[in-house]
Amino acid sequence: MKNLSLIAYLDLKESIRAKWFVVYSLVFGGLIALFFIAGVTESQVMGFSGLSRLLLMYIQITIVILPIFILITTVRSISGDRDSHVLEYMLSFPISLKQYYWGKIIGRFITVYLPVIFAMIIAIIYGAFKGASIPWDIFFLYTGLLFAMSAAFLGIAFFISSFVKSSEVALGIAFFIWIFLLAFIDIALISLMMQQRFNEELIIFMAMINPMEIFRVAAISLFDPELTVMGPVAFYILDSMSQTVFVLLSIGYPLVLGLLFAFFGYKIFEKKDLV
Amino acid sequence: MIKVSNLTKKFGSNTSLDNVNCEFNKNESIALMGANGAGKTTLIRSILGYYHPNDGEVLINGMNPIKERVKVLENISFVPQLPPPIKLSIDELMQYISVGAKVDRDLIMHYANEMKLDVSANLNKSFFKLSGGMKQKLLIAISLAKKSDIIIYDEPTANLDPKARDDFYRLLKQNEDEKVLLFVTHRLEEVKDLVNRQIYMDLGKIVSDDKV
Numbered sequence: 230m231k232n233l234s235l236i237a238y239l240d241l242k243e244s245i246r247a248k249w250f251v252v253y254s255l256v257f258g259g260l261i262a263l264f265f266i267a268g269v270t271e272s273q274v275m276g277f278s279g280l281s282r283l284l285l286m287y288i289q290i291t292i293v294i295l296p297i298f299i300l301i302t303t304v305r306s307i308s309g310d311r312d313s314h315v316l317e318y319m320l321s322f323p324i325s326l327k328q329y330y331w332g333k334i335i336g337r338f339i340t341v342y343l344p345v346i347f348a349m350i351i352a353i354i355y356g357a358f359k360g361a362s363i364p365w366d367i368f369f370l371y372t373g374l375l376f377a378m379s380a381a382f383l384g385i386a387f388f389i390s391s392f393v394k395s396s397e398v399a400l401g402i403a404f405f406i407w408i409f410l411l412a413f414i415d416i417a418l419i420s421l422m423m424q425q426r427f428n429e430e431l432i433i434f435m436a437m438i439n440p441m442e443i444f445r446v447a448a449i450s451l452f453d454p455e456l457t458v459m460g461p462v463a464f465y466i467l468d469s470m471s472q473t474v475f476v477l478l479s480i481g482y483p484l485v486l487g488l489l490f491a492f493f494g495y496k497i498f499e500k501k502d503l504v
Numbered sequence: 505m506i507k508v509s510n511l512t513k514k515f516g517s518n519t520s521l522d523n524v525n526c527e528f529n530k531n532e533s534i535a536l537m538g539a540n541g542a543g544k545t546t547l548i549r550s551i552l553g554y555y556h557p558n559d560g561e562v563l564i565n566g567m568n569p570i571k572e573r574v575k576v577l578e579n580i581s582f583v584p585q586l587p588p589p590i591k592l593s594i595d596e597l598m599q600y601i602s603v604g605a606k607v608d609r610d611l612i613m614h615y616a617n618e619m620k621l622d623v624s625a626n627l628n629k630s631f632f633k634l635s636g637g638m639k640q641k642l643l644i645a646i647s648l649a650k651k652s653d654i655i656i657y658d659e660p661t662a663n664l665d666p667k668a669r670d671d672f673y674r675l676l677k678q679n680e681d682e683k684v685l686l687f688v689t690h691r692l693e694e695v696k697d698l699v700n701r702q703i704y705m706d707l708g709k710i711v712s713d714d715k716v
Contacts, residue, residue: 235603243591314588318643321552321582322605323574503554 236332303386384487447479510560538705581647587639615645
């Protein structure tokens with residue numbers, strides 16, 4: 230336990246010093262700042278206004294950029310250390326593979342989750358200071374969704390990192406996964422599939438197993454389910470499932486998915502040659 | 505202490521270790537030599553438990569370094585040929601080693617001083633920003649402070665100036681009793697005063713093994 234927390238702590242410290250972390254924090258913090266500067270909270274588009282509108286815009290952009298940020302910054306975690314022989318030295322000490330692997334995951338999770346959640350907290354504080362009413366239900370839903378989303382993509386990234394020998398290949402796979410999942414959100418490929426009259430169940434199933442789609446539908450689910458901006462699959466899902474069940478699913482499913490990928494990644498890490 | 509039995513390791517179609525058998529016992533200082541690709545590093549990495557062999561096994565004090573890696577590694581110190589680009593600061597690296605491997609931090613400082621490396625002035629500096637020689641000195645200091653029964657050095661003097669090499673040999677002489685010292689080297693003359701056994705490897709096999 231002591232080694233697990235030590236490795237998490239050291240990974241966190243190392244990540245916070247890295248240039249990618251500064252860029253990562255600036256992107257999410259900058260988004261919120263940009264929304265305030267652009268007067269998003271004062272505008273009214275499609276019925277959203279104030280902090281609700283700001284959080285909705287933030288989450289819509291986060292859906293696209295958070296997974297790729299997590300994937301490209303994390304996917305090299307183990308494969309990069311293997312490439313540069315850091316792993317060879319660090320694992321020559323009596324630290325169990327379990328503690329090393331899971332310690333790295335915990336450290337990296339805190340690194341990727343904190344900036345996105347801090348950006349939202351800053352928005353809430355600034356909004357309250359400006360006298361806006363605070364949409365707590367949306368805030369807590371998004372906190373949970375971001376947690377689940379970070380876990381899902383972190384698990385996938387560590388899974389890739391555990392079996393890929395070169396960090397360049399790891400980056401390529403990460404990018405492919407991001408594009409693939411992005412293509413399967415209903416504003417893109419799923420709409421095309423419906424036009425081609427694919428089996429309805431197949432389309433819904435594909436949407437439901439895609440964490441990015443689940444995240445997108447859940448992010449908008451607290452608003453009016455009749456909204457046209459949601460897309461056909463989101464409309465269908467919210468029409469056929471109660472909102473509470475769907476919200477629980479949208480947090481639980483990516484979380485389980487991330488843990489499963491991380492677990493399989495660990496099994497590969499344990500069974501394969503380490504360097 | 506170390507028993508290698510019928511060890512074979514393949515990478516794809518390339519056989520890196522071909523049915524290797526050897527034993528390393530207490531009070532032996534071994535120079536492990538051979539051309540590039542002879543299998544020296546693969547043998548070292550197999551002893552450290554990094555590779556899953558295709559055939560045969562390695563036992564360290566009767567323990568398998570893969571299945572019982574924590575217990576086995578408590579007794580092994582390792583210095584790689586090229587210091588890796590660890591991004592942790594010196595202070596954090598020492599924390600990792602002192603907490604994770606229960607190595608006395610003051611002892612690391614002591615051996616670093618003996619190697620003429622001022623650790624306290626560089627505590628907050630990233631390890632990879634140190635010069636090649638400074639990195640190597642720190643890794644040597646850590647290896648000695650760990651008080652292991654088995655010390656493995658892969659070309660340990662590659663980055664050291666003549667004075668630092670003398671310091672290194674002096675410290676090794678003081679710490680060699682009851683240990684296995686395993687040097688991977690291309691230059692026998694550098695370690696010939698320290699070793700009492702020379703092993704040559706070629707194409708994944710041990711081709712000669714002589715006591716000196």
